[in-house]
């Protein structure tokens with residue numbers, strides 16, 4: 001007797017969607033089996049988010065079919081219908097409401113449903129929320145407002161909420177869609193996330209996992225579907241597919257070899273930047289120097305403090321103490337404001353694109369030219385044509401796709417927004433460029449290009465670059481020297497041949513172990 005094969009939990013057939021002249025998806029098919037973790041890969045702008053937004057009922061596709069447990073479901077989905085179908089999402093922007101508490105965000109679906117807010121016993125809900133977090137091994141206060149949470153806590157809250165939503169569906173057999181959930185997470189956060197994902201899959205859920213990080217995708221997924229330019233390249237088993245094959249599937253050719261990254265010891269060069277006695281909310285009395293043309297990485301584990309340094313040096317967060325000397329000019333960091341920082345040649349590219357001040361509804365050209373408007377002012381008016389021409393060539397240099405300066409900034413895919421942001425600040429030719437996770441959400445090909453652009457700028461213009469990141473591979477490819485933090489202090493500096501992914505991981509964990517043992521002062 002033939003064994004009956006269960007239908008996929010979710011299946012998409014022949015899905016197409018265009019926006020004006022852009023064909024974002026073209027005849028794409030995808031199936032998610034019960035209990036599988038399924039990766040969705042593709043370059044920036046290849047159509048991943050568009051596919052997810054069709055599943056969330058946000059986009060009306062031009063064509064396509066959706067089947068849940070083998071049963072056809074009409075597209076487009078009505079608002080909120082995804083919940084009834086057992087789907088839950090963590091979008092790139094996490095979808096949390098800042099002004100509400102953790103608890104209210106956790107129960108937002110129930111609040112939005114017929115149950116009135118007044119019928120809810122908040123005391124019981126608070127207890128339930130605490131129990132929920134405990135079950136996931138997290139320490140988040142349900143009464144805190146989301147605005148007060150650290151980025152990592154926000155990401156974990158959004159993820160826990162999504163998992164809880166599918167747990168309430170048919171014994172946890174729903175579909176969990178994670179759109180680049182790891183970009184805000186340092187390694188320990190990723191480990192928590194992966195164990196949550198594995199548990200959900202074991203309980204029978206299907207997980208769609210979007211990420212640009214091939215190591216993560218290879219670690220957590222069973223199968224992977226790759227998109228290129230809105231079309232399906234193929235679906236493959238993760239274990240049977242090498243990293244090189246994945247890269248070829250994603251970019252359509254082999255990745256040019258970066259060449260051996262040389263980590264020259266620049267510490268003999270002239271000092272261009274000096275940070276002295278810097279204290280913030282976690283960092284305490286930290287001092288370091290940067291040499292001319294040097295790219296310095298800052299890293300460590302969650303809470304080690306490295307992540308606040310770029311913001312303190314830009315005046316975006318208040319420093320308790322500290323002095324910055326930039327090519328002889330001295331600044332009291334306790335008084336520094338971002339406008340003054342920009343005036344003195346400091347630029348900050350924050351990890352959270354939304355806080356950069358870019359306006360989604362305005363064209364890319366206006367967003368990009370904002371920082372250098374005076375260059376286009378001829379005394380009477382703005383030279384708009386030149387502005388558009390130069391923006392187009394800047395977009396080309398940074399591989400922002402599509403290369404159309406008149407497109408609304410918000411219509412660019414997440415990774416292309418990140419590239420545009422780098423372009424925007426690079427053109428100001430800052431003396432000190434502060435980066436926080438500069439290539440999050442950027443695909444593997446563009447990432448390599450961006451590293452090249454940063455290197456060239458540093459060599460040709462003598463810029464100083466400080467890069468805070470918990471992407472150890474990124475640090476090893478980009479930086480000349482990496483400073484590892486533990487408990488708000490500098491734990492180790494890695495230089496020359498020591499700037500490898502393995503050494504950075506080892507020292508970040510060593511800093512934590514030392515912290516636990518009370519070695520770090």
Ligand SMILES: Nc1ncnc2c1ncn2[C@@H]1O[C@H](COP(=O)(O)OP(=O)(O)OP(=O)(O)O)[C@@H](O)[C@H]1O
Nearest residue numbers: 019024044045046047048049050411412413414415
């Ligand atoms: N609302 C929109 N209006 C116009 N074009 C859009 C819109 N949304 C997406 N696009 C375009 O559709 C294409 C696919 O974008 P999508 O966001 O799906 O890519 P992605 O694969 O998720 O990219 P990333 O990895 O950078 O997040 C891109 O060219 C993008 O500019």
